[in-house]
Amino acid sequence: MITEDVEKYLTGIEKGSQIFLDYDGTLVPIIMDPELCFADNELREILKEIDRLYELYIISGRTLEDLKKFLNLNLNYIYLHGMFADLKGKTIEFVENSSKYFDTFRKLENEVRFPEGSGVRTYRKPYGFVIHLGLVPDSLKPEYIKQAEILGKEYGLEIYYGINLIELKVPGVNKGRAIRALRNDRKCLIAGDEATDEYGFVECPECLTIHIGNGKTAAILSVRNIDEFRKILKALIHRPDIS
Ligand SMILES: [Mg+2]
The missing domain is CATH 3.30.70.1020 (Trehalose-6-phosphate phosphatase related protein; domain 2)
Structure with a gap:
């Protein structure tokens, strides 16, 4: 429904803005074997470009090893539901002890x-x-x-x-808390498909929050599936005022 008019929603998302993207169910489909969720080439190219134009974070419940294996890209990763981040090689711990x-x-x-x-x-x-x-x-x-x-x-x-x-x-660990710790004061984009992503949506009501799939969500926008969301990702890298 929104993909015809994506640019309207992207208002305020500027060059260098932070983009937080969940992995499974958001960037790649959920398949029967969770060990085989490799990113396709188109997705890898899109993410490379988003990382160049914006400040991209992949945020997932998975381990860092899994994410690096599936994407094979040097990105910022927030992993294990927001317990740690690897910011292009620099490790951050969001929980003491x-x-x-x-x-x-x-x-x-x-x-x-x-x-x-x-x-x-x-x-x-x-x-x-x-x-x-x-x-x-x-x-x-x-x-x-x-x-x-x-x-x-x-x-x-x-x-x-x-x-x-x-x-x-671990008590107190969630994606919302990790996003809050890394957020700057500009409008950001947060996208995800399930309950753990809602913490991020609730944490940043002033941002562009996007839910993938059906069902109740605190996000501002819902798209039906990964294909619709990918149109938004493509729109992010083909904007007239950002190159
Ligand atoms: Mg997911």
């Missing part, structure tokens, strides 16, 4: 056991612990959710309620 949390999650991995045959699967991420309930009968899920909440309290962690999963995570 991150190594303490690394140990916490290792401890959870070693100590937490659910009964054999319960269907509960657990995974450790570098800075998170996932309790997956996809194979658990519905009637038993509330009990395991309760157990996860008790663990969260015991270890001082925040709980993220996903679809069929609970993730114990």
Whole structure:
């Protein structure tokens, strides 16, 4: 709906403005195998150009290794949901004592056991612990959710309620907080497709916030899918007054 009149929305986004873009579901489609989300060549060329004209940040829940592998570009990366940033080689930590949390999650991995045959699967991420309930009968899920909440309290962690999963995570870490720490006072553009991106939208109501997909959002604009969003990305690099 908006793509015919993109320039109107881009008002205030100037040369050098900050652009914060989520990766999965925003720049590339979500596919069955999350290990194969490589950027296509057109996308890589667009991002290179955006990085040249503006101040580009890729902001994602993924690890830095994943993002660099998929994009293979020297960009600013905010990774692990806003826990760290790599600003073209310079590392920034948005949380104090991150190594303490690394140990916490290792401890959870070693100590937490659910009964054999319960269907509960657990995974450790570098800075998170996932309790997956996809194979658990519905009637038993509330009990395991309760157990996860008790663990969260015991270890001082925040709980993220996903679809069929609970993730114990570092408290206070989110994309909005990372964006706030890096923001200058100019109007910026923030785009993303899911719940974690809403933190950024809420944090910057005066900016151009774009939600990809259907559903409720705090963003100013919604586009239906990645293809529509890519038209906006192309418009960013083909503006009469910016070169
Ligand atoms: Mg996403």
